[in-house]
Amino acid sequence: MVDNWPHSSLQRSDGSLTEIDLTPVEPSSTASxxxxxxxxxxxxxxxxxxFVLFQALTSARVFFRNVDEAVAERAEIGDQTFRMQGVVVTEPAENSRGAITFQIAFNDVEANIVHIGEEPSDLFELGMPVVVEGHWExxxxxxxxxxVKHSESYVADNEDRPGVGENPTYESESNDGVG
Amino acid sequence: MTTEMSPESVSGPSSTDQSGPESFSTTASKVTTVLGWLSLASIAALLAFGLLISPPEISQGESVRLFYIHVPSAIVCLYIAFSITFVGSVIYLRKQSVFWDLVAGASAEVGVVFLGFTLATGMLWGKPTWGTYWTWDPRLTSTAVSFVLYLGYLAVRRLDMDPVARSKRAAILGIISFANLIIIRYSVAWWRSLHQGTTLDPRDTQLDDSMLVSFFLGLVALSLTFAWLVIHRFRVAWLEHQLEAQQLEVAIAERTASAGPTGLAAGGA
Amino acid sequence: MGWEYVIPGYLIVFGSLATYTITLLRRGRQLAAQLPPEKRRFLD
Known part of the structure; x- marks a missing residue:
């Protein structure tokens, strides 16, 4: 790039540099x-x-609804694809055809989910907030x-925190003193 | 400071020119040497804390360790790097200062590298936690748009055209792209999103202690590294700029000598 | 759980940083050699 630009700038037609003839000595293939x-x-x-903008605009049309809204608007939504957000409230189970069935809830409204598709992450379990994509049948x-939605708090696996671990083990070697 | 060993000395002394401290045969200086060692030390500390000392997280396990580079690299590129590019672009358009043009370009290039890190670590973190590498969520989408815009900025800087017009176009793009960053910043608040909100609310830190130490080490390590890289990238850009000017002078001199009065008459074709 | 994502993440980041650093230093040295010393550094 560095060694290339003088050729084309010599060739400029706007005249700003052309007190002298600056047509390239090199074959013009360089310029083209x-x-x-x-x-x-x-x-x-x-x-x-x-590509990115197309994805942004098309996926923006995939609405993001909470369970209570999705249930209330079920008639208008029809079989449109959308995203529904809620917390898993029943233990997920696998039915005879390999689908995962569970319930999610938001604002005390529940919905039955039947999932057929890619396995969710290991974090998927009872009590986790999730976003499911699909449609009403x-x-x-x-x-x-x-x-699975990120939780916004991060808790050390080996430390006791009020309200977190089920079996409080008061470890003396916590990392509190470090740094 | 007596710093006889430097990260720069890895590539060996330069061949023929006098290698005194004032010959500038490399882009290193006393400041960057110190900065280089501080960066390496903080990276070592980050690796120790982030990968070894800090515990796994209670639900996401080891993958929480990606947090210590994902968020710091996002902060460095979105808040520091592209702000410098924005400021440099504005000053360049007002004053036509070569210095600020090159600072803006240097900061954008290193910023794009860090934005690449943000995307890569975010994807690797998304798979074990969300369950997917990528989804067209508002924050992810606006970040991808930024990445492409700043790639465009770097592409404009590499265009083969009049250097002044090129710098002006780049500066305009540097200002436009900055506006998009505001969308990223507030995307989690404006739209419902899969992406988590701001974890590091100063009033209510939701991070465990040694995790917090790892995070701040990540922030320090990546900020220092960013500073080191930007200074070196600026010096390389300055060398490129000087070389361009020198080559143009040589080319004009040659043409003046060879073309003679007939050449003058044919000028401007 | 998760090391298979953590290790590639750290490798990508610090591997790229090392590569970029070396490229910059080499390019700086190479370009500086083509210019006289007084033109090599931006000084106010």
Whole structure:
């Protein structure tokens, strides 16, 4: 790039540098290669930007509803695909056809979920907040993806915290003193 | 400070030119040497705390360790790097200062590297916790848009065209791209999102102690490394700039010599 | 649980940092060699 630019800047037609003749001595293939390179650079970025924006706009149409809203609007939603957020309130079970069945709730409204698709992460269990993507099939939400929401607190595995571990073990070697 | 050993000395002394301290045969200086060692020391401390000393998390296990590089690299690029690019771009457009143009470019390049780290570690963290590497969630999407915008900024800086026009275009893009960062910042508040909110609310820290130490070590290590990289990237950019100017002078001199009065007449074609 | 994600994450980050650092230092040395010393460093 560094050793290339003087050639094309010598070739500029706006006249700002051309007190003297600056037409390139090199064969003009260098200049057209540089133009092609410019186009490829900008074209590549625009394609990427187009892709990301397309994804942003199409996925923005996948609505994000809490369970109570999704239940209340069930008639209007029909069989549209959307995302539903709630907390897992029953122990997830696998039915005879390999689907995972459980209930999630939000604002005391519950919904039955039948999930067929990729395995959820290891964090998926009773009590975890989740986002399921899918659609209503009657009273049942047919899920194709289960995403577990991050909890916003981080608790050490080997430490006792009020209200957290079920079996409080008062470890003397906690990490509190370090740093 | 007596710093006879430096991270820079790894690549060996330069060949023929006088290697005195004032010859500037490398982009290193006393300040960056100190900064380099501080970066390495803090990276070592981060690895020790982040990977060995700090405990796994109660529900997500070991994968919490990605937090210590994911969030610091996000903070460094989104709050520091691209802010410097924004400020440099504004000053460049006002004053046509080569210095600020090169500072903006250097900071953006290192920022894109750190934004790449943010995305990579975020994806690797998303799989074991959310259950997916990627989803088109507001925060992830706006971050991806930023990544592409700053890649575009770097691409503009590499365009083969008039350097002044190129710097102006880059500066404008540097300002536009900064606006998008505000969307990232507030995306978790404006839209319902899978991504967690701000963990490090100063009023209510929800991190365990040694995890907090690991996180701050990550922040210190990546900030120092960022500073070191930006200074070196700026010095490389300055060398590139000087070399461009020198080559243009040589080219003009050659053409003046060879073209003669006929060349002058044909000028501007 | 999770080391299989943690290790690649740290490798990507610190591996890239090392590569980028070495590239910058080499490029700086290489470019500096093509310029006279008084032109090599930005000084106010």
């Amino acid at each position: 290669r540089n133009k092609l390179r410019n186009r490829l650079l900008m074209g590549g970025v625009l394609v990427l930007l187009g 009657g009273d049942v939400f047919a899920s194709t993806q289960i995403l």
